[in-house]
Amino acid sequence: MSGLSAWLVGLEGTAAGSRLALALALLAAFLHALFGALQKGRHDPWLSRAAIDGCYGLLALPCALFLVPWPEPHMWPVFGGAIAIHTGYKVAQAMTYTRGAYTVVYPIVRGTGPLFAVIGAGLVFGEHFSAGQWAGVAMLVSGIFGLAAYNLVTVTLGRDRLVPALALAVLTGGFVALYTTYDAYGIRATADPFTFLAWFFLLDGIAMPVWVIAGGGRSRAAPDWPGLLRRGLLGAFVAFFSFGAIMLATRLDKVGEAAVLRETSTVFAALIGWLVLGERVGPRRLALMALIAAGATVVEWAG
Template structure:
């Protein structure tokens, strides 16, 4: 499999595969965000997911994939630090704000700075038409956040802090997307990076949430475990898809396409959470999709 993927890098088939992987990551990331935000404490939801994917990844990292090259340990440490910051910011965001408001802000901030970062790190440059597509996509994402903010009635006093943390989380999204794209390109076998990343990354949140676990009613353990197990498999395919997309093709384009997750998040809010969509939100979601299409076809 690794040899097949290596053969696709930089080819038209690789570009097509990266497009598919980025869109799959968008759908899965919206599901992942809903799983963490759900009815449970977002700190414990994330801890349950991390513990599950860390335990599942351990045997693959230790016994299946090729052992990491010596230079990869420093890269793994950097990735771990960045993702710790991201998780803390994300948990504080979801702890304070409505999912349909803060999620678009997080996802709108991420691609803008990822595109800029990819220019510095990988020498990627968007055409003027692609930048127009980014502007269209961001207008839809932030427009959706503003519209949702105006219509919510719960926890409005917490929203300024929630929005601040959402922007911070978006900056971490840009940072980890760019850094992890560098990391997965730095090893010969991409599955080595993925397996060891999940193994290492699964430690932090279960440890720092120990007191919250001790205070959790016993009846909530099984539902949280089920959520964690489901979230683990969603994370494998979501993060794995976007990382493979950044290895096969341009980092910036993959990051922008992934942010169509905002559309899927709104659909989840409508279909699962019973939230109303209406013509204005439909138009804003169409604007997000249009921006992604422009970026793809103007490339």
């Protein structure tokens, strides 16, 4: 185990570990919103996801082979389950993004996820939220779904596809909760957390490129290879830090708290949608975003 890994493992269950987990969860929130915007941008979501996954798989290869300890034998079935869950999530997410506006579907995905994740953390890890923390969850989820409802009322583009887009967004949120809980189990199942991260990215980088090459998603967009490569490399580094941050947070502290704090990504997503994608943000959205942030603050404070 490297010095960094030993230091992180030594922080598990400590006050310093809780503070670091908080910072990592908020970092993951911002980066996850950025990652979603990268996939929803001008390139086809299927091609964008395949480019990102292929890039981070290739970048993870030397790390997995030469920089981290080899996975223990019991980890291979764990990796198999993780890849299956993440592939289902990515397919559902790409289908959602091809049908709905980013500022409508993204909040629903992120609002559904923490509810299921908190319940899953209770069942799998025996975590329990206090009454105050549940009040914070209610505030956060209310803000997220309120933001989605407001966006749903005001959106004018592609309204004929909104019903299937919303249903797929809920499905994607279920996958978010599933992979959050499962991956928290996976990163705790190995002695060195970076072994899980490196091998996960290596193995997870295979499925979506193969899926797209085989015709999955039925994209008819003419590929912009230089643009896709740039997006893929940028998305790969964002994914490393986003996924790595939230997984380390779930090892250092409670899974449910990390999952809820990450959903402040909805605030960052709205700002990115406004600043980068040219989508409107008015006073009502700002108020709902403040409610989301307040809910996350209550969850952390009441814990």
